[in-house]
Amino acid sequence: MYALVDCNNFYASCERVFNPGLRHQPIAILSNNDGCVISRSDEAKHIGLPMGAPIFKWDNFCKEHNIKVFSSNYPLYGDMSNRVMKILEQFTPDVEVYSIDEAFLQFKGFDNYNFDDYGNQMRQRILKWTGIPTSIGIAPTKALSKVANKIARKFPEQTKDVYVIDSEEKRIKALKWIKIEDVWGIGYRLSKRLKHKNCNTAYDFVQLSDAWVLKNFSITEWKLKKDLEGIPTLKLDEIKNKRAIATTRSFEYTFSDIENIKERISTFATSCAEKLRKQQSSCHMIIVMLSSDRHKKDLEQHKASTMVSLPYPTNSSLIISDCAVKAVTSVFKSGIKYKRAGVIVTGIVPTNNHQLDLFEHENPKHQPLMQAIDGLNKKYRDYKIKLGNQDLKRTWKMRQERLSPRYTTDINDIITIKC
Structure with a gap:
C-alpha cells in the first residue's frame, strides 16, 4: 500500500502554528519580492482571492476583506516541513519527499494493518507535534493514493481527512468521481487531447486500450494508466545527485x-x-x-x-x-x-x-x-561565514515587507508566551 500525506494550506498553517489568532482568518502568502499570491487559506479562497494575484492590484481587496497577507518565510516553512517528514519516517522507512508539503509513503509488510487507524495515527501525531493539519490518502498504488488524498481533502467531515481505497468498488467509484484534468500527471494539454476522445474522467482513461495509449502517448502515460488500474507501476523515487x-x-x-x-x-x-x-x-x-x-x-x-x-x-x-x-x-x-x-x-x-x-x-x-x-x-544556521565580496547582512536581498518572525530557526525570533 502507498500513502500520500499532504499538509493542508501549508504556508498558511505554518503562520497559524505560532500565531493562533490567525485561525479561521483568511490568509495569503506572497512570492519572492512580495509579488504574487502563491498560497491561500480556504477562507481566502472562498472570499475570491485568486491564485497568482499581483498584490499591488489586489491590496485594496485584501484590506477590504481583512485578508492577512504575509511575505514568504522560507526558513520557517522549510524547518516545519522537515519536522513533518521526520515524523512520517517513524511510520515507515520508505518515504519519498515529493514537495515541501507532500510525501509519498510505501508500506511493505503491513498486510494485516488497519490503514484507516494507521492513517489517523499519522495525522494526529503530526497535528499534535507540529500543529500542521494534513490530509492522507491510502491506496494500492501511488496514483490511486493521490486520488484518495483528493477525496480526503474534498470531504473532510465524511472522511476525517483520511481516506483509504482498499476495494475494487472504492477504486471504481473514485475514478468515476475525479475529472481527467485533476488526475496526477495529466496536465492541461494532455487532458485536452483526452477529452477529444470523450475521456472526461479517470475511469474513462483506464478504459482505453494499452495499445492505444502507447501509440498516442508515451510509456509514462501507460504507467499512470496501470497505476490507476491498481497495478503498482510507479515506484518511489530514489534520491539522485543533480546533473546541474x-x-x-x-x-x-x-x-x-x-x-x-x-x-x-x-x-x-x-x-x-x-x-x-x-x-x-x-x-x-x-x-x-x-x-x-x-x-x-x-x-x-x-x-x-x-x-x-x-x-x-x-x-x-x-x-x-x-x-x-x-x-x-x-x-x-x-x-x-x-x-x-x-x-x-x-x-x-x-x-x-x-x-x-x-x-x-x-x-x-x-x-x-x-x-x-x-x-x-x-x-x-544563519550563514555567519561569507566571502568578503558578499553582503554580510543578508543572503538574499528581497522585498519582504510583510515577513513574519522565524520562530524556529532564529533565537531572536523565538516565540514569547504571555502568562
Missing part, C-alpha cells in the same frame, strides 16, 4: 552598477558551491546569466549569458565565485538596469572520483577551509 545546480533570483531593485551585480553573483555562486558540497560533487562548468526587466518596455533591454570551463572540477566557493564574478563582468553592459541574474554549475562529477590533471589542480587548502565554513554555518 542553479541559483537564480530577481533583485529587490534594478541595478545599473557592476558592484551590486557582482555581489549578487558572488552570493548565487556560493550557494551553488554549497549545494555541490552537500551532495559531495564538483563541477566542470559555470554558466552566468544576466537580464534586464523585460516588463519595462520603455527601457533599453539586454539579456546575456556566458559559460566558463574550469581546468579541473571543484566545489570551492572561492574558485566558483571568482570565476562567476569575472564572467558577469564580461557580459555587463553599462547603462542597462538589470533585474535578474543567475548562476548554474554543470558538468557535475563525484568529488572523490574524477579525472586528475597533471599540471593544474585546486589549492589543497580549499577543501578543509570549505569544511570548516560549512560546519560553522550549519551550527549557527
Whole structure:
C-alpha cells in the first residue's frame, strides 16, 4: 500500500502554528519580492482571492476583506516541513519527499494493518507535534493514493481527512468521481487531447486500450494508466545527485552598477558551491546569466549569458565565485538596469572520483577551509561565514515587507508566551 500525506494550506498553517489568532482568518502568502499570491487559506479562497494575484492590484481587496497577507518565510516553512517528514519516517522507512508539503509513503509488510487507524495515527501525531493539519490518502498504488488524498481533502467531515481505497468498488467509484484534468500527471494539454476522445474522467482513461495509449502517448502515460488500474507501476523515487545546480533570483531593485551585480553573483555562486558540497560533487562548468526587466518596455533591454570551463572540477566557493564574478563582468553592459541574474554549475562529477590533471589542480587548502565554513554555518544556521565580496547582512536581498518572525530557526525570533 502507498500513502500520500499532504499538509493542508501549508504556508498558511505554518503562520497559524505560532500565531493562533490567525485561525479561521483568511490568509495569503506572497512570492519572492512580495509579488504574487502563491498560497491561500480556504477562507481566502472562498472570499475570491485568486491564485497568482499581483498584490499591488489586489491590496485594496485584501484590506477590504481583512485578508492577512504575509511575505514568504522560507526558513520557517522549510524547518516545519522537515519536522513533518521526520515524523512520517517513524511510520515507515520508505518515504519519498515529493514537495515541501507532500510525501509519498510505501508500506511493505503491513498486510494485516488497519490503514484507516494507521492513517489517523499519522495525522494526529503530526497535528499534535507540529500543529500542521494534513490530509492522507491510502491506496494500492501511488496514483490511486493521490486520488484518495483528493477525496480526503474534498470531504473532510465524511472522511476525517483520511481516506483509504482498499476495494475494487472504492477504486471504481473514485475514478468515476475525479475529472481527467485533476488526475496526477495529466496536465492541461494532455487532458485536452483526452477529452477529444470523450475521456472526461479517470475511469474513462483506464478504459482505453494499452495499445492505444502507447501509440498516442508515451510509456509514462501507460504507467499512470496501470497505476490507476491498481497495478503498482510507479515506484518511489530514489534520491539522485543533480546533473546541474542553479541559483537564480530577481533583485529587490534594478541595478545599473557592476558592484551590486557582482555581489549578487558572488552570493548565487556560493550557494551553488554549497549545494555541490552537500551532495559531495564538483563541477566542470559555470554558466552566468544576466537580464534586464523585460516588463519595462520603455527601457533599453539586454539579456546575456556566458559559460566558463574550469581546468579541473571543484566545489570551492572561492574558485566558483571568482570565476562567476569575472564572467558577469564580461557580459555587463553599462547603462542597462538589470533585474535578474543567475548562476548554474554543470558538468557535475563525484568529488572523490574524477579525472586528475597533471599540471593544474585546486589549492589543497580549499577543501578543509570549505569544511570548516560549512560546519560553522550549519551550527549557527544563519550563514555567519561569507566571502568578503558578499553582503554580510543578508543572503538574499528581497522585498519582504510583510515577513513574519522565524520562530524556529532564529533565537531572536523565538516565540514569547504571555502568562
